[in-house]
Amino acid sequence: MLDGTALTPDDEEYLAACTGYNLASHRRPDLVVLTESAADVVLAVTFANDHGLPIAVVATGHHGVAPLEHGLLVNTSRMNDVEVDGPGRRAIVGAGARWNDVVPKTAQHHLTPIHGSSGHVGVVGFTLGGGLSPILGRKYGWGAHHVIALDVVTADGTLLHADASENSELFWAIRGGRSSIGIVTGMEIELFPVSRFVGGGLFFDGAHAEAVLAAFARVTADAPDELTLSVAFLRLPPVPGIPEMLAGRFVLHVRVALIKSAEDIDLLLAPLRNAAPLLLDTVQETPSEGFERVHNDPVDPAPFSEDTSMLTGLTSDVQQALLEQVGPESGTGLHIVELRHIGGALARTPQTGRTISTADAAYVLWAVSIGMPHDDATGIAETHHVVEAMAGWSTGTRYLNFAPEDGRPEAAFSTDDWARLRRVKTAVDPRDVFRTERPRPRS
Known part of the structure; x- marks a missing residue:
């Protein structure tokens, strides 16, 4: 049973569910699923596989993407839960959380995540695309390097936990491969003693x-x-x-x-x-x-x-x-x-x-x-x-x-890392279900 909402082009809410912050991004899928849980994402991916639909994902849509004319769009914007572990200096954030959902809660513990310049940007997309912070970056590094663990739905509809020891290749790849490797439903990140x-x-x-x-x-x-x-x-x-x-x-x-x-x-x-x-x-x-x-x-x-x-x-x-x-x-x-x-x-x-x-x-x-x-x-x-x-x-x-959508996804990576990303992509998504996302490490 889907907890969220499924929309077709005939539904009144369809266009808003397809549209992110960057209005230049054109998304007109056959179906949009507004997910409210990891179980919803699993259901959406399973449905897409059963019907031969390619899959794309959006949370806030700040980053422009390749046009999406068909397929299934997973919209995770409702999945914005945030849990802060002050003593452990960690936070667990949902796939649709924005920095304005996170920073006020971590500030209550005199802690700060490696965040972006805008509170309206999605935490997961920002972080898994590198995470260049205009405040904490030079002191503490890239946001992607301070991800502790991920919950990921892979192309076959399996929900996996990934960290440095469990599903470690998937963990490595998705911090840079983003949703072309899998759909992140939750992410655990490190916090820093900055108030x-x-x-x-x-x-x-x-x-x-x-x-x-x-x-x-x-x-x-x-x-x-x-x-x-x-x-x-x-x-x-x-x-x-x-x-x-x-x-x-x-x-x-x-x-x-x-x-x-x-x-x-x-x-x-x-x-x-x-x-x-x-x-x-x-x-x-x-x-x-x-x-x-x-x-x-x-x-x-x-x-x-x-x-x-x-x-x-x-x-x-x-x-x-x-x-x-x-x-x-x-x-x-x-x-x-x-x-x-x-x-x-x-x-x-x-x-x-x-x-x-x-x-x-x-x-x-x-x-x-x-x-x-x-x-x-x-x-x-x-x-x-x-x-x-x-x-x-x-x-x-x-x-x-x-980076723009210009047919050069490898330009964001070293030669060795791009080759490794392609190996992981082939292993976890052999049918190229996430073919509308980028960077797309497929030949």
Whole structure:
């Protein structure tokens, strides 16, 4: 008996159940199952197998996916239970939990998970795609590396528990292979003794991009692991939801997070604050529940397309090349181009989590164009052009959670890890039931 709800295209709730945060993702399956339990997921997968339907999964739908025209869509958004073990520094989260479901509960124990920039992002998808935190990442590493255990429904409808000792190959693969390997119904994650941080944003007029980027490079070159910075080149349209200060103009937004005493922040940020006149400075001590104020990501769903790569450094020639692409004289219309500083613990990858390829990487480059794909050919082309223009300083790999659907799933992995992922995929999903998901490690 299904505890959740099954919907066909004739049902009034069907379209909303297919639609995630990224409105550019087109999903029109034959059937949507809004699951409320692991047993529901098992039933949905079994039904799909019995009827020869490919399977896809969505929770919040922040990451764009390949179009889904048929098959069965498992929507796990109702599975948002959260259990926190304060003394054990662990939390168990359901498949549909968002960071706003988790962080307030862990904060009651003076603990914080390795979370994303937005509270509306799904915990499981964010974490299993790598989990690059704008606050805890450089200090504690990738979220995927701090997954303790997973409950996974495999392609034959079997519910398995996976950790470092039980079903260990599945455990390794799904932290990077995501739902192309199996559907996670629950995840146990590690928590960290962080209850406050110093963070916010520094905003500059885009005319000062050269000076701000140079200062960003200097500060990140020797930043302590407790300091995480990113810089975004913003050209946001004047539409509802965009702050008046940002709408319709070129602005640089330096995102700041320091897991350390507030007394240290002024010295660390001095080169940036002195680089150019500030439009706004929102950096202050903040409880862990206030993590969203660092990036101030939009809350309302929107259509967008993206591309990404990892860069080896931010030397003067890299800065000049980037400014030629997105600086004040570039003529670009790209809405967001961001550099996220990684390194620190993000570069110290444990042997159990090598699906995230960070060799020689110092920054993640991310380019975003807002608009429906059929109306945004120019913007989509520009996202790819920026990444291609910086290829001379790329590691050749990319961060999976920012990767587009461009037929190169292997680009997020090392050669050895991609081969291992393909072996696991073949073993657990020989009929390629999860063929609509990515990365899809099939030949």
